[in-house]
Amino acid sequence: MSALEIRNIRKNYGAIETLKGIDIALESGEFLVLLGSSGCGKSTLLNIIAGLAEATSGDVLIGGRSVLGVHPKNRDIAMVFQSYALYPNLTVHRNIGFGLEMRGVSVAERDKTVREAAKLLQIEALLDRKPSQLSGGQRQRVAIGRALVRKPQVFLFDEPLSNLDAKLRLEMRTELKRLHQILQTTVVYVTHDQIEAMTLATRIAVMRDGRIEQLGTPEEIYNFPATLYVAGFVGAPSMNMLQAVVENGKLAIAGSPARLPLPARLRNAVADGAQVVVGIRPEALRLATGIAKELSLPVEIDVVELTGPELVTTARIGTQRLTACLPPRARVAKGETSAFAFDEETLRLFDPASGMAL
Template sequence: MGFLDISNVTKSYGPVEVLHRVDISVQEGEFLVLVGPSGCGKSTLLNMIAGLEGISGGDISIKGRVINGVHPSKRNIAMVFQSYALYPNMTVGQNITFGLEMHGVPKPERDRALAEVAKLLQIDHLLDRKPGQLSGGQRQRVAMGRALVRNPDVFLFDEPLSNLDAKLRVDMRTEIKKLHHKLKTTIVYVTHDQIEAMTLSTRIAVMNKGYVQQLGTPKEIYDTPANLFVATFMGSPAMNIIPAKVVMAEGAPHAEVTDAEGKARYLRFGQANLADWAGREILLGIRPEAITDPEGADRKSGNIQSLANRVTVTEPAGSDTFVTMALSGKDVIARMRADATVAPGQVFDFAVNMEKAVAFDPKTEDRIRP
C-alpha cells in the first residue's frame, strides 16, 4: 500500500466513461507527474484526488484512509492552480495565510509559518504587495507558498507553469525540483509538457483517452516505451518509427530497412527474442540520439551498426546538429555533435546504436518485449 492509492478508479459523465480503471500507488515523498495530451483525463484525475470531482468507481485513499466523498477541506491536500487563484484585494502575506486563518490557527503560529515559507520561496520582500503588483513568476511563488504553509499530506499541481514564458518556466521548474528535494513532500503534478514530466518526476504516468498507457520512472518511459503512443509522445524530437522486417542472418535477427535509393539495409538487433518474428513486419523505434556520426557514437555500446545513407536536411541547433535521412520511406532524424561535418545530398556513414532500438507490433502497437 502506498501513501496515496488510486485503486481501480473510473469516472463517467452519464453513459460516457472518461477515466478507465486507473491504478496508481504513490509512495510518501514521491513526485508523480500525470502527462498526456489535452482531454486525456489527467486534470480530471487530479480533481478527483482533490475532491473537486466525484468518483464513479473505485477508491482513492491517503495514508490508508479512503477519502471517497470526503469534503476537499477535510482531505489535508493543497492545490496549486494554473490560474494561481490569488485574492486580488489581499496582500501576499494575507493570501498565503488566509487558509490557516479560516482553520482557526492562532496569529503567532500563522506569522511563524508565513516567515518560514516566505524565506524558503524568497518572497519575504513582497509580503505587503498585492497580486496585481507582481510578475507571473512571483504570483506563482505566492500560490506555492499558500500551499506549502499548510503542511499538507499531498500537494497537487495543475499545470502551474503553463502561463509563464519559456525562460521563466525553466527557472520555476528548477525551483520546484529544489523544493521537492529539500522538503521531501508527496506531489502529484499535471502537465501536457513532456520535458516538465521528464525533468521533475520520480515517476511518470503517461495518459491517453482516459487510460494510463504506462507508469514508470523517466528512464523506463524514455528507453522502453510500452507502446507507440508513449514512444512518440515522450521525447523531443520524438522517437523515429521505421517500418521494417525481421530477417535472420548469421544466427541473429536483423531489421531490414530500405535506404534513400530503395536498397535493402540490415541492422542487427541485440534482442534474441526477435528471432520469433523472423519474416514478419515490425515497427522499429530508435531515438534520434541513438543515430549519430561515428565519432559521437556511444563507446559503451556493444552494438553500433554502420548505415550509409543520403542526407536530406541538416538543422544546426547550437549544441547539436539534427540530420534528416529517409529510411523505408520515412523521414528519420539523427542527433549529432555541433561540429559534425555533414551536408544535404551527401552520402554519410551513420552510426546506429541498436542496443537502444525497440520493436513494436504494427497491429497492436505494443512494444515487443524480451
C-alpha cells in the same frame, strides 16, 4: 501504507467513459507526474483526488483512509492551479496565510509559518506587496506558498507553469525540484509538457484515452517505452520509427536495401517474416566511422538545423525519414550521402498491430 492510493477509478459522463480503470499507489515523498495530451483524463483524475469531481466507481485513499465523499478541505491536500487564483486586494503575506486565518490559527503562529514559506520560496521581500505588483513567476510562488503552509499529506499541481514564459518556466521548474528535495512531500503533478515530467518526476504515468499507457521512472519511460504511443510522445525530437520486416535473422528496412542484424535479446521475440517497427532515439545516432562492428544505416541528408547545443539532422533512408541529433560541429550538408551508426542496445522493436514493445 501508501501515502496515496488510487484503486480502479472510473469516470463516466453519460455514455462517455473518461477514466477507464486507473490504479496507482504512491509512497510518501514520491513525485508523480500525470503526463498526456489534452483530453486524456489527467486533470479529471486530479480533480477526483482533490474532491472537485466524483468518481463513477473505484476508491481514493490518502494515508490509508478512503476520501471518497469527503469534502476537499478535509482530505489533507493542498492544490495549486494553472491560474494563480490570488486575492487581488490582499498582500502577499495575507494571501499565503489566508487558509490558516480561516482555520483560526493565531496571528503569531500564522506570521511565523508564512515567513518560513516565503523564505523557502525566496519571496521574503515581497510580503507587503499586492498581486498586481508581482511578475507571473512571483505570483506562482505565492500560490505555491499558500499550499505549502497547509503542510498537507499530498500536494496537487494542475499545470502550474502553463501561464509562464519559457525562461520563467525553467526557473520555476528548478524551484519546484528544489522544494521537493527539501520537503520530501508526496506530489501529484499534471502536465502535457514532457520536459517538466522528465525533470521533476520520480515516476511518470503516461495517460492516453482514459488509461495509463505506462507507469515508471523517467529513465524507464524514456529508454524502455512500453508502447509506440509512449515512444512517440516522450522525447524531442521523438523516437525514429522505421517500418521493417524480419528476414533470416535480419531487420529489412522497408523501402530501402538497408539490413540490420536482429539483436540477440530479441531473436526469440519475433518470427521470421514478421512486420515490426524499429525504434531508435535521435540522440542515439551518430555519424558512422566505418568501424566493422558498428550498426549503421545509409542515409541521404535532407534538412540540417543548428539549435545551438546540437545539429538536428533529418535524413531519408529509402522512402522513410530518420532524425539524428548530432554534435553542433558535425560535418553534414543537405543532399550528401552519409550513414548514421548506433549501438545495438539502443534499438527497440514494436509490434505494429498492437503497438506494444517486443
